[in-house]
Amino acid sequence: MSRLRIYGIARTRAFRALWMAKELGLDYEHDPIEIGDAGARTPEFLAINPNGRLPVIVDGDFVLFESLAITLYLAKKHSPGRLYPGTLEGEARAWQWSLWAVAEVDRGVNIWSLHAVRLPPEERDAARRAEALKVLVAPFKVLDAAVSGQPYLLGSDFTVADLNVAAVISRAVEMDLSAVPNLRAWLTRCLERPAAREALALKTRADNETPVDVTRRIARINRL
Numbered sequence: 001m002s003r004l005r006i007y008g009i010a011r012t013r014a015f016r017a018l019w020m021a022k023e024l025g026l027d028y029e030h031d032p033i034e035i036g037d038a039g040a041r042t043p044e045f046l047a048i049n050p051n052g053r054l055p056v057i058v059d060g061d062f063v064l065f066e067s068l069a070i071t072l073y074l075a076k077k078h079s080p081g082r083l084y085p086g087t088l089e090g091e092a093r094a095w096q097w098s099l100w101a102v103a104e105v106d107r108g109v110n111i112w113s114l115h116a117v118r119l120p121p122e123e124r125d126a127a128r129r130a131e132a133l134k135v136l137v138a139p140f141k142v143l144d145a146a147v148s149g150q151p152y153l154l155g156s157d158f159t160v161a162d163l164n165v166a167a168v169i170s171r172a173v174e175m176d177l178s179a180v181p182n183l184r185a186w187l188t189r190c191l192e193r194p195a196a197r198e199a200l201a202l203k204t205r206a207d208n209e210t211p212v213d214v215t216r217r218i219a220r221i222n223r224l
């Protein structure tokens with residue numbers, strides 16, 4: 001059987017797939033291709049994912065794009081009843097939180113990160129940074145309340161729901177989260193898992209090696 005192959009440099013949403021693969025202890029190959037014409041927009045890659053975006057996995061003959069679909073698929077395939085909830089209700093809540101993360105906090109955290117950390121200081125837009133923080137106030141309170149009486153989103157055990165949301169907002173660990181202490185504790189708990197630390201090391205290295213013009217392109221392409 002062919003090994004799982006994960007396409008996408010760890011600085012991108014491929015981080016989410018890499019974390020899940022490490023959490024599951026999977027044997028996989030990582031192809032750290034970049035965004036843009038020399039990477040995800042090449043004819044060879046577009047034949048795999050016509051969207052020209054990252055990540056994509058190839059699992060045998062099965063090809064799948066969209067990062068949170070990938071993590072849900074891998075968790076259900078390799079860890080049913082554990083990382084992937086074993087009940088219909090638990091499954092639905094894992095989907096709920098995954099979709100919530102994309103709809104409510106993904107863009108805000110990315111805007112904040114670019115204009116607080118990743119772009120050169122002279123190119124950061126303070127107004128955009130402030131607006132991103134303002135947009136995140138309400139959903140962060142929702143997440144804070146969800147983990148106020150239990151260690152993880154679905155109860156006492158870490159699941160794909162936690163991985164997906166924590167991966168989406170992983171860059172928020174650099175924010176001042178004092179107003180949402182339960183969220184801060186939960187995020188720290190998730191990101192301190194051994195598999196998360198391994199994936200974060202790949203992400204940090206990729207961040208450190210990313211040329212400034214690539215960061216500018218990310219902001220431009222995604223209108224951040």
